[in-house]
Amino acid sequence: ETGAGKSLLLGALGLLLGERGTTDLLRAGADELRVVGVFEIDRTTTRQRIEQLLDTSLPDSEIILARRFNRSGRTAAYVNDQPVAVATLRQLGSLLVDVHGQRESAALIEPAYQLELLDSFGDLHRYRKAYVEKAQQLRTARRRYAELVAAREQRQRELALVKFEREELDGAKLEPGEREELSRERERLANAQELQTFAQSGYVSLYDDEGSAAERIGKVLRDTERWIELDPELAAVAGILESIQENLRDTAQKVRRLGDRWEADPVRLLEVESRLQFLRKLELKYRKSVDDLIVYRIGLDEKENKLQQQEDDLTGLERELADLLRQTNEVGRELSKQRQKIAKRFAAETQKQLADLGM
Template sequence: MLKELYVRNYAVIEDLRLELQPGLNVLTGETGAGKSLIVGALSLLLGERATSDRVRTGADRALVEGVFDCSNAPDLIRLCEKQGIEVDEGWLILRREVLREGRNRAWVNGSAATAGLVRQLGEQLVDLHGQHEHQALLRSEAQRQILDAFAGATDAAERTALAHARLVGLRKQSADTRDEAAATRERADFLEFRAREIEAAGLTPNEDEAAVVEVRRLEHSEELIELSATLHSAVYGDDGALVEVLGDLSRKVDDLSRIDPTAVEIEELYEATRTNLQELGRRLADYRDAVEHDPGRLEALRERLDLIHRLKRKYGHSIEEVISAGRDARSE
């Protein structure tokens, strides 16, 4: 039973509190007095679709609150308890709020509630005649209850409902089991694909760093050969080569140390420089001859680096992390 209705900033209603008494309560008034507004506010409270045009001009929100005595409605109390809503001594307080920007919120005994739950409760709390969405005789559930009561089959209907609920639960459990099995198979296929993809790459730690160095060397092979050849020519070339110039200075260095014995360190430094220069020439020749110009090798390395980069984007920031991801996929 509705005991109290409070309406604020709904349509043209600024503030209204209506207390109802046991038995028949009649609201009278001429056309335009606002009777339909009270019914509209009650409909909103019971789950009717909320729109911002219900908010009173100048207000930022409309509020409707109802206090119901549900002590003689055990089915409704069970519904509330099933939703985790406590019903203290049979009292149920519904609250609906509509904001100017269009959003709306609902509460049942202080707990936030969905519009669906509010409508479900409203169907059992109030029968608004003339508003077809709330007429009990138009609801299939109410029709079944009347027929079951007339046939004396209420207990059988409850047992059937329980059996149906168990059947629905078993079907859901079966569907969940199938979904879990499918998800497990899908996960296993994914892990197998990941493991095979990484294993097929045959990665070794830090190989990308070495490949980058080799690619750079192959990309500039002609330039490296030219530079090393030029340097070798400067050391061992024809007239004016560094080795030849140092050779011409040999007698002068000998004379210097012969005249001044303290210049022996200069002579030693000269000999070391001459030896190092000869070694530099040999190293330059070896380097020049070792530089490869291999377009096929360069293309293969580029493809290898592209593969490594794709795997790193998918499985880790380094080759070590990619390899670890492959091991984890294989062991999971």
């Protein structure tokens, strides 16, 4: 509407709905102004949006907005007697009031607002909510699908590498501590002749030679036994010497047996050196020790399962997308059908109201 006298009303309403206040709004001689507005909420969706904005439930269908402004520029805002930010009044204002000017475009020409009016008039929000939820699910699934498709080439390269490494490491037949054990064996085989010489010399010196340790201990033992009658305490000495003699015999036999085991074996030495060379190459390639490679091989199974699961997810998402698209279209068609049905009644009611207004 137009005409004189509305400026004060619109100024007060603007202040109530969060516009910036100016001191020229104050009456002469007054230090403060206060504006209060009571709004009737007759649309369920508007009420829900207001409650969501305020993060509280409204006790009834009315909401009371208040604004205070003083000459020093200080301001305060209230909703149902509870202090709020001025920005909250602005947000509420967009839900509660639509001010129309002579040359201003009103919300009525906006398609989104027209649909909001139609849905409120026909109580179609449950259909609209169902469609929005399905559409959101569809968008989420499409984003996930796009991510998996974009990463598919890289994932397939990783899968091929994992399978190759798994086969290579399985073929290597790695054993914990293998490299250290083979290194010791190589040293034994490389020094087999020297070890045999040591074993033979050691056996002879301990047990099988004139003047050996065993022979000397035996002579001392015999002399000790001859003098026991003169000093019985020598019996304990004889017992110790017998134990030493027995230990020397066992030790000499063990050295001889080890010498038999330390036989030179050029074929086995070649096998050990070849295996060690293979292990060194494997360690250099993967930059891991043999023991770490065993752990790494176990992790390849988990990595392959994860990559394969992503491939399976992609296939499953294709089916899910098709199903979600079908469901979204079904819900959308039902919403459209209900809107078309309500639109006829809405148009008739609107024309009746316009006729009553002489428009």
